Amino acid sequence: MSDDMLMQFSSNSSNQSDQSLPTKIAKLEARMVGKASSATAPVAHSQQAASWSVATKFPEPPESLPNEHLSSDSDDNDNGGEFLIQANTQKRRKLDEDNSGMVFEHVEGHASQSVAEPRQKVVETVDTNKLASDTNRKKQSRGRGYSASARGRGSRGNDQTKIQTVSPPNGQLEKDGWPKEQLRRDDLSLLEEENTTLREKVGNLEEALRKSQHLTQELEKELKDIKDIELQMKPKRLKTLSDLLISVSKAERQEARMKVRQDSLRLGNVGVIRAGTLISETWEDGPALKDLNVQLRNLLEMKEAIERQRKSLKKKQPDKVDGTDSEAGVQEDDSLIQDEIYKSRLACIKREEETIMRERDRYELDKARLIREMKRIRDEDGSRFNNFQILNHRYALLNLLGKGGFSEVYKAFDLVEHRYVACKLHGLNAQWSEEKKQSYVRHAIREYNIHKSLVHNHIVRLWDIFEIDQNTFCTVLEYCSGKDLDAVLKAMPVLPEREARIIIVQIFRGLVYLNKRAQKIIHYDLKPGNVLFDEFGTAKVTDFGLSKIVEDDVGSQGMELTSQGAGTYWYLPPECFELNKTPLISSKVDVWSAGILLYQMLFGKRPFGHDQTQERILREDTIIKARKVDFPSRPAVSNEAKGKFSKRVCVGETISLLPPPSLSPSPALIASVYYHNLITVKVGCEIDHLSYTLQFDVFSRKSFNNYVFNLSVMDKHANHVDATEFIHDILLFVS
Numbered sequence: 001m002s003d004d005m006l007m008q009f010s011s012n013s014s015n016q017s018d019q020s021l022p023t024k025i026a027k028l029e030a031r032m033v034g035k036a037s038s039a040t041a042p043v044a045h046s047q048q049a050a051s052w053s054v055a056t057k058f059p060e061p062p063e064s065l066p067n068e069h070l071s072s073d074s075d076d077n078d079n080g081g082e083f084l085i086q087a088n089t090q091k092r093r094k095l096d097e098d099n100s101g102m103v104f105e106h107v108e109g110h111a112s113q114s115v116a117e118p119r120q121k122v123v124e125t126v127d128t129n130k131l132a133s134d135t136n137r138k139k140q141s142r143g144r145g146y147s148a149s150a151r152g153r154g155s156r157g158n159d160q161t162k163i164q165t166v167s168p169p170n171g172q173l174e175k176d177g178w179p180k181e182q183l184r185r186d187d188l189s190l191l192e193e194e195n196t197t198l199r200e201k202v203g204n205l206e207e208a209l210r211k212s213q214h215l216t217q218e219l220e221k222e223l224k225d226i227k228d229i230e231l232q233m234k235p236k237r238l239k240t241l242s243d244l245l246i247s248v249s250k251a252e253r254q255e256a257r258m259k260v261r262q263d264s265l266r267l268g269n270v271g272v273i274r275a276g277t278l279i280s281e282t283w284e285d286g287p288a289l290k291d292l293n294v295q296l297r298n299l300l301e302m303k304e305a306i307e308r309q310r311k312s313l314k315k316k317q318p319d320k321v322d323g324t325d326s327e328a329g330v331q332e333d334d335s336l337i338q339d340e341i342y343k344s345r346l347a348c349i350k351r352e353e354e355t356i357m358r359e360r361d362r363y364e365l366d367k368a369r370l371i372r373e374m375k376r377i378r379d380e381d382g383s384r385f386n387n388f389q390i391l392n393h394r395y396a397l398l399n400l401l402g403k404g405g406f407s408e409v410y411k412a413f414d415l416v417e418h419r420y421v422a423c424k425l426h427g428l429n430a431q432w433s434e435e436k437k438q439s440y441v442r443h444a445i446r447e448y449n450i451h452k453s454l455v456h457n458h459i460v461r462l463w464d465i466f467e468i469d470q471n472t473f474c475t476v477l478e479y480c481s482g483k484d485l486d487a488v489l490k491a492m493p494v495l496p497e498r499e500a501r502i503i504i505v506q507i508f509r510g511l512v513y514l515n516k517r518a519q520k521i522i523h524y525d526l527k528p529g530n531v532l533f534d535e536f537g538t539a540k541v542t543d544f545g546l547s548k549i550v551e552d553d554v555g556s557q558g559m560e561l562t563s564q565g566a567g568t569y570w571y572l573p574p575e576c577f578e579l580n581k582t583p584l585i586s587s588k589v590d591v592w593s594a595g596i597l598l599y600q601m602l603f604g605k606r607p608f609g610h611d612q613t614q615e616r617i618l619r620e621d622t623i624i625k626a627r628k629v630d631f632p633s634r635p636a637v638s639n640e641a642k643g644k645f646s647k648r649v650c651v652g653e654t655i656s657l658l659p660p661p662s663l664s665p666s667p668a669l670i671a672s673v674y675y676h677n678l679i680t681v682k683v684g685c686e687i688d689h690l691s692y693t694l695q696f697d698v699f700s701r702k703s704f705n706n707y708v709f710n711l712s713v714m715d716k717h718a719n720h721v722d723a724t725e726f727i728h729d730i731l732l733f734v735s
């Protein structure tokens with residue numbers, strides 16, 4: 001390229017005797033400019049024009065000048081040609097006035113100013129040089145030059161700009177009689193220098209390009225290899241992972257069985273009793289209880305012996321008072337001391353008895369846990385999912401967590417998400433009629449649809465559902481590694497008030513969430529077994545099998561209960577046992593159940609029908625009659641905690657104003673208390689179909705949502721009513 005350029009350049013120089021050449025060059029340059037205009041978009045054209053005017057102080061072409069006019073390739077196009085020739089002539093005149101040093105300064109300045117349109121400059125240079133060669137090639141060069149300019153690169157463009165700006169002075173200097181040879185030499189050396197630099201740059205760029213292409217190829221290959229390896233390794237990795245999980249689970253199974261064996265040696269075992277053809281199971285106490293009973297018997301015998309001694313001591317005292325006064329005094333002292341010894345011994349025996357009684361309670365709890373674990377192991381051994389299957393190509397089943405009425409829950413590992421989950425396997429009884437099976441599946445799908453949309457920290461997440469076979473399907477739940485509340489209460493029936501309160505707060509948070517959604521939900525089956533704990537002790541409500549969606553058109557009275565009879569009766573409110581008409585229920589059902597849970601956690605028993613069977617509760621209307629709560633004297637709980645049940649909010653008591661929605665008093669009332677800080681708020685509410693007015697006298701505000709206030713209740717004749725009658729409505733204040 002450069003040789004060709006040099007040739008053109010020298011032929012251009014040698015032709016300078018022709019007087020008309022500068023004019024020709026100017027004309028051709030003007031045509032080149034016209035060509036550049038036509039090769040660029042109108043916007044680019046205007047930018048170029050602006051840039052040129054800065055560099056060469058050319059007058060701006062008139063705005064009205066049509067594009068075709070500028071882009072015309074014809075020498076005969078007088079207007080365009082004249083304008084551009086004029087411009088070039090002015091350019092030359094300006095250069096005439098400068099000395100050679102100034103020329104180069106201008107060149108540099110021009111180059112830097114022309115950064116915006118270096119590509120056009122490259123083209124112009126090439127064209128200008130080729131111009132001198134021959135007429136035919138001139139046109140071709142122009143064409144090639146412009147197309148090349150469109151593809152040109154920035155740095156190259158800049159370099160060539162310098163070359164271009166040298167040419168016009170060349171013509172001027174020649175005209176003014178500068179030494180031709182020196183000019184040619186200067187130009188040639190300059191061009192050679194530029195040429196060498198350009199070649200070097202091109203070479204470097206080509207080398208860099210080659211390297212980067214090579215690198216890209218290598219990286220692509222590497223990526224492909226990694227993907228291939230990953231693909232090959234995936235089954236292996238999954239196999240290793242599930243093998244590890246299986247061996248850990250096997251070890252856990254072994255350990256669990258060993259512990260059961262050891263514990264049953266101490267605590268007892270399940271024996272079988274045969275009565276004719278009937279075989280039933282019975283619990284046989286182990287040595288631990290027998291030991292405790294022996295100790296108790298010994299203590300009792302000892303106590304009786306001491307009591308006997310005391311009696312005889314008392315009997316002896318009058319007989320011995322026949323000696324001297326001093327002897328009598330000594331004897332009296334002795335018998336007093338002896339009696340004190342007996343008393344002290346009796347007190348000690350009592351303490352020992354209490355210790356043994358506590359140990360017996362502990363034994364009962366251990367026994368309950370052992371029986372539960374034995375049942376779990378037996379269920380696991382009898383389960384058809386106990387051999388570490390991988391379900392749905394994803395869930396590696398591990399050990400059985402427990403068995404419910406119609407389901408088995410396994411701890412499992414999600415091989416895709418890499419987390420533990422709980423797989424609940426719902427089995428349809430093969431003996432069931434087709435109708436019953438369909439009804440069960442319908443219920444399960446309903447439960448799934450409700451549950452899957454619930455995303456809350458205090459609600460167990462439902463991740464997935466899939467079919468295993470015709471009679472079995474699986475729901476995948478968030479795994480809660482802690483115990484459920486039922487197991488917690490079995491191990492420790494009475495919880496400290498502080499712990500009970502934090503559990504109930506979490507349950508209420510879950511309930512508030514269920515009632516704040518567009519589609520409100522009544523859980524309907526809140527009981528200790530349906531409150532799970534994760535590894536950090538966070539309580540989560542689960543099992544939406546009986547839950548109800550509250551439809552939009554439900555009035556303030558509540559919705560109809562269509563599934564009467566379901567649920568766990570200790571935890572359900574009186575309205576669920578209404579027999580005369582279809583009961584109307586609302587989220588108050590869950591508030592009642594939560595109240596029962598709180599009571600059970602505080603006092604170690606349920607407030608209504610604790611020792612009764614489900615059948616007896618129904619037969620004796622235990623819950624329908626449940627109106628008044630009895631608070632045991634032990635354990636002592638705060639009045640505040642009791643206030644949650646008695647509906648009486650005492651003067652000076654602090655309560656939190658965070659009620660579950662859709663309960664009375666309504667959130668609107670609460671909001672008005674909060675926002676307006678009213679002194680007295682009255683609100684109507686209906687309890688047991690009678691209208692009452694609840695009056696809140698706000699005494700002061702303690703913190704963001706805690707108020708100290710007094711609550712009084714009036715009937716419609718403004719008579720004060722004993723507020724303790726309305727047990728479950730105040731539970732909404734539990735924070």
Ligand SMILES: Nc1ncnc2c1ncn2[C@@H]1O[C@H](COP(=O)(O)OP(=O)(O)OP(=O)(O)O)[C@@H](O)[C@H]1O
Pocket residue numbers: 401402403404405406407408409422424460477478479480481483484529530532542543
């Ligand atoms: N997400 C879970 N994470 C950990 N353990 C769970 C999970 N879900 C259930 N379990 C445990 O699995 C066992 C069985 O639960 P399931 O809900 O099937 O039975 P249930 O509630 O006792 O009975 P039913 O639902 O028939 O009344 C329980 O011991 C429970 O603690």
